[in-house]
Amino acid sequence: MLNWKGFLAASLLLSGSAFANDGMIVRFDLTNSMKTFLRANEFDITGVNYNTNEIEALLTPEELKIIESQKANIKFSYPQKLSLNPDSEYKNPGEIEDFVRAIHAKYPDITELKSIGKSLEGRDIWAIKISDNADLDEHEPVFFVNGMHHAREVMTPEITTDMVEYLTSNYGKNAEVTSWVNNTEIWVIPMVNVDGNNKMWNEDSMWRKNTRNGFGVDINRNYPTGWNSCSGSSSNTYAQDYRGTGPGSEPETQAMMNFVAAVKPVFSISYHSYSEIVLYPFGCKPRKTPTEEAVESIGAEIAKKLDYKPGTPWELLYNADGGDIDWMYVEHQVIPYVIEVNSTFAGFHPNYARWRDKTVLRNRPGWMHLLTKLQGPSLQGVVGVGDYQVIKIMKAGETKVSQTYKINPDGSYYVILKPGTYDVSFEGRKIQKFTGIDVKAKRSFNL
The missing domain is CATH 2.60.40 (Immunoglobulin-like)
Structure with a gap:
């Protein structure tokens, strides 16, 4: 086991300075007291691993000293700057736009392309619809998928774009895919946080929020339902989960809200990373899971197919208020899920060649299961x-x-x-x- 002081000395030899302005990814035993302590101090919890019972956080040197004072069992740590930056193969906002435009040009009869709104910096937030008569409203059930509320979670647009590519390329060739597309309106927003992702590529590889006033707002703590209700977000502008000045204050949040209100999904999946868990409402303890039995049972079915762990955010992670799944469930009757892909071994920026195909293939059964459910009871x-x-x-x-x-x-x-x-x-x-x-x-x- 490597304690932080020993690793600090090693990093001095490697870099000539201790941490500079970088943080440390620190791994601890996963306990309720550790989760509570990290949240109470507004530390950046990056992920959990229920197979090894570990929790990770991105900490500054000052925060690490606070942790040390609690005599915490630090299992592993390394400076952020020694971790991998994202591979260039992962998609940036411009490449997402190029991708959806190319798909629409190749499959114009079964796709519709739409900008659902503009980001703070004026970028389009793109949505693509897949259906047999994509330009018509046929009163078919709607399935909605989105990726990258958080800018550093580079694997999530890979899941969403893989879904788009799989459905369009297999339409008319695979009977199951053809049935899904003929009987469903499938909407995909590959990248919600386009400004934040641009900043992640060009300024800070661990950037999470949008770019509001330089400090950013966590879009997934900005939805109105439960906003600022259970200490599940922060009022500190520089905290990673800063909730904004008011519910729905951010243009990215507003674009998502207007879109969901217009299309009225039956199911939704919001992809995040990392932890290998399937989350459903509600984000705040002690609110129970929804009264509809299908919400929890279908979440458990998805988790079984992916070999992930199911539960609510407050059960598996921490209190989280102002999240999209609570808002969609309460305001629009959507049966919504967050799927956190990849484990602590992969992190936010897994090696593309090693992890990309493995991750998208593992996650296909999740979204496929919901498309199948739309044909069921x-x-x-x-x-x-x-x-x-x-x-x-x-x-x-x-x-x-x-x-x-x-x-x-x-x-x-x-x-x-x-x-x-x-x-x-x-x-x-x-x-x-x-x-x-x-x-x-x-x-x-x-x-």
Whole structure:
């Protein structure tokens, strides 16, 4: 085991200075007390490893002294500047734009290209739609995937662009892919934090936030639901999880919110790194997981396929307020997940040749599983606009409503359910009741 003082002496020999302005990646035993201590001091927790029961943080020399005063068991440490900078093969914002434009040009009949808004520095945030009639709204269920809320997490656009490439290149050749594309509207935003990623490439390889006033805002602590509610973000402008001056203050957050409100996804995945975990609402303790059984059970199914660990952010990491999955779930009934790819052995900047293909192949079963789920047990259809506002669902034989679903403004609805028998009530200006509906696959009611 290497203690920090011994490594400091070694790094002096290697670099001629101790740490300069760089930090250290430090690894500890994963304990609740260590997680609590790191969060209470607003230290930058970079990832966890549940296979080895370890937690890592990016610390300055001053922060490391505070840790030492707690007599913490430091298992491994190395200066940030001795770690790998990202390989140039990973995509920057310009290359993301080139990629989506090239895909759209190659597959114009099944793709639509859209800028969902501008970043602080005026860059487009690109979204690409994949569907058999991409320029039409066919009231099909929407599946939404995004990458890189955090600028240093360079593997996440690789997952999203691999998904785009796989679906478009296999359409018409693979029966399963063809069915997904024909029956779903698939939206992918490969890179949310375009300004932050540009800064990561050109100024600071560990940059996480957007570029607001030089110090940046953590976009994934800026969503309105639960904003600043559970010590799951910081008011310190230089903290890595600085939440901003108010909920939804950042143009990147606003662009995402407007987009989700417009397309109304059924499922979403937001890719992050690193920790090899699948997260679902809620971010704040002691809020329980959502009442819809499907949210937790499907999260566990994804985790099993990836050999990741499932749970809420507060269970597996720490309290996190103002995150996108809580906002999407509460405001728009999305069943949302964060998937943290790669382990502490790979980190933020894994060697491209060694890790890229391995990571995207490992993660394909996750997004594929949700596309398959959209063909499974559910209630879906279209009702007259203004006729009905909500759907109330009870398990057959019970008197307590287990789920209330707000019908979309265009009259469409798509409710994911576990297999079973349900009593269903459409309510609003009109009322329709259905008793003992057996849900084994998609059930449609067009009223």
